[in-house]
Amino acid sequence: MNQSSVCYYFFILGSHPAISVAEILAYFKTNKFDFSVLAAGYDYLIINTKNQIESNILDFIGGSIKFGKIEKIFQKFPSVEEIYNILPAADKIFFGLSLYPVKVKNKPIKNIFRIGLDLKKYLKEKNRTARLVTSKQENLSAVVVVKNKLLSDNGAEIVIINQQQNYFLGKTLDVQPFVELSKRDYGRPQRDDRSGMLPPKLAQIMLNLSQTDKYELILDPFCGSGTVLQEALWQKRTNLIGSDISDKAISDTRKNLTWLGQEYNLPVNNIKLVKTNVVNLPKFIKPNSVSAVVTEPDLGRADLKPSNQLAEEARLKNLYIQSYEVFYNLLKPKGLVVMIWPVFFNTKYLDIEKTVENIGYKKIIPLSKDLLNNYQLNKRNNLQYARSGQKVAREITIWQKV
Ligand SMILES: C[S@@+](CC[C@H](N)C(=O)[O-])C[C@H]1O[C@@H](n2cnc3c(N)ncnc32)[C@H](O)[C@@H]1O
Numbered sequence: 001m002n003q004s005s006v007c008y009y010f011f012i013l014g015s016h017p018a019i020s021v022a023e024i025l026a027y028f029k030t031n032k033f034d035f036s037v038l039a040a041g042y043d044y045l046i047i048n049t050k051n052q053i054e055s056n057i058l059d060f061i062g063g064s065i066k067f068g069k070i071e072k073i074f075q076k077f078p079s080v081e082e083i084y085n086i087l088p089a090a091d092k093i094f095f096g097l098s099l100y101p102v103k104v105k106n107k108p109i110k111n112i113f114r115i116g117l118d119l120k121k122y123l124k125e126k127n128r129t130a131r132l133v134t135s136k137q138e139n140l141s142a143v144v145v146v147k148n149k150l151l152s153d154n155g156a157e158i159v160i161i162n163q164q165q166n167y168f169l170g171k172t173l174d175v176q177p178f179v180e181l182s183k184r185d186y187g188r189p190q191r192d193d194r195s196g197m198l199p200p201k202l203a204q205i206m207l208n209l210s211q212t213d214k215y216e217l218i219l220d221p222f223c224g225s226g227t228v229l230q231e232a233l234w235q236k237r238t239n240l241i242g243s244d245i246s247d248k249a250i251s252d253t254r255k256n257l258t259w260l261g262q263e264y265n266l267p268v269n270n271i272k273l274v275k276t277n278v279v280n281l282p283k284f285i286k287p288n289s290v291s292a293v294v295t296e297p298d299l300g301r302a303d304l305k306p307s308n309q310l311a312e313e314a315r316l317k318n319l320y321i322q323s324y325e326v327f328y329n330l331l332k333p334k335g336l337v338v339m340i341w342p343v344f345f346n347t348k349y350l351d352i353e354k355t356v357e358n359i360g361y362k363k364i365i366p367l368s369k370d371l372l373n374n375y376q377l378n379k380r381n382n383l384q385y386a387r388s389g390q391k392v393a394r395e396i397t398i399w400q401k402v
Pocket of ligand 1: 195196197198199221222223224225226227228243244245246249276277278279295296297298299319
């Protein structure tokens with residue numbers, strides 16, 4: 001491969017691979033990267049590009065676990081010598097290996113532990129000292145990679161990705177910033193477990209799916225504790241409005257944003273916060289000014305008696321439809337609404353798609369047809385985020401004003 005111009009990069013995808021891939025593609029599109037997808041598998045995506053990708057990209061995209069550079073492509077499993085050639089040159093090194101996909105037809109492709117031992121032996125023969133980092137799981141987690149200093153100058157996590165006859169040999173450049181993500185989730189001053197909060201990484205994903213640059217105006221009209229605004233600030237976005245019907249939500253959001261601004265020296269003064277019912281937003285925001293609405297509204301309850309459950313769904317439908325009507329006038333032409341809708345018991349969708357279309361929106365399907373062989377959308381072609389045991393899953397819907 002011509003390394004002087006085109007570079008090959010890999011992403012190891014998170015727990016919801018379709019969401020991770022949709023986010024990566026949206027991020028590249030927004031940032032006007034000239035790229036193409038070289039290989040797509042359940043837990044990885046390999047792309048090539050002439051653009052330089054910053055090694056801290058995982059600070060700003062929420063859905064991927066590892067990011068790295070492909071050094072060489074082979075037609076058979078790389079030899080110990082080939083792997084040796086990409087290790088750091090220092091006398092004393094730490095290294096570990098991960099192999100993707102973890103299993104093919106229920107069997108690992110190779111015994112990665114064995115390869116690690118062979119490599120260690122090879123290093124010893126070359127009079128070099130090396131510590132092999134292993135883990136109980138098949139592959140090294142982000143935590144193991146960081147705690148064992150594999151991202152330092154003397155360290156390396158070697159990643160081998162197999163797709164059909166190709167073996168991509170690469171090195172991890174960065175992993176999901178789990179400490180920072182956890183701090184922005186559990187370490188912020190205000191949390192509201194009763195109304196619910198987005199995980200920060202999902203807020204980042206939604207912001208990236210909105211395909212807006214950092215200067216465009218983003219609105220979260222159900223801002224709750226402010227997770228979307230907080231992550232937007234973290235992504236260095238400068239043009240933000242948050243609103244909510246509740247005093248407590250506005251006060252929590254303000255406290256969380258102030259905290260984030262102080263912790264990381266980010267400018268919060270320009271963020272506008274308004275206490276209002278979503279239906280009254282036109283009093284506060286100019287028509288045709290918003291580039292994207294990014295929001296998780298009230299998702300309702302899933303623990304009611306069947307008759308009350310129906311009433312609950314009717315209430316939500318009404319709230320959502322009213323919201324889309326309001327957003328229509330506030331949005332710029334072609335503006336997007338990236339909004340979570342509830343999926344009760346993981347299967348029961350909110351039946352409002354036709355109505356939203358009739359208001360004047362076009363539905364955006366987040367993955368192209370060729371990728372749908374590898375990554376699954378839900379039954380109505382949307383992304384879906386669910387954690388085990390949850391009664392209400394989150395459907396990530398994307399609509400464009402036409
Ligand atoms: C699930 S919470 C949002 C949580 C938020 N995504 C976060 O991560 O912190 C839903 C929010 O919608 C607000 N809300 C409900 N009905 C509303 C309405 N009609 N207008 C504006 N806000 C409303 C609630 O006060 C609540 O704060």
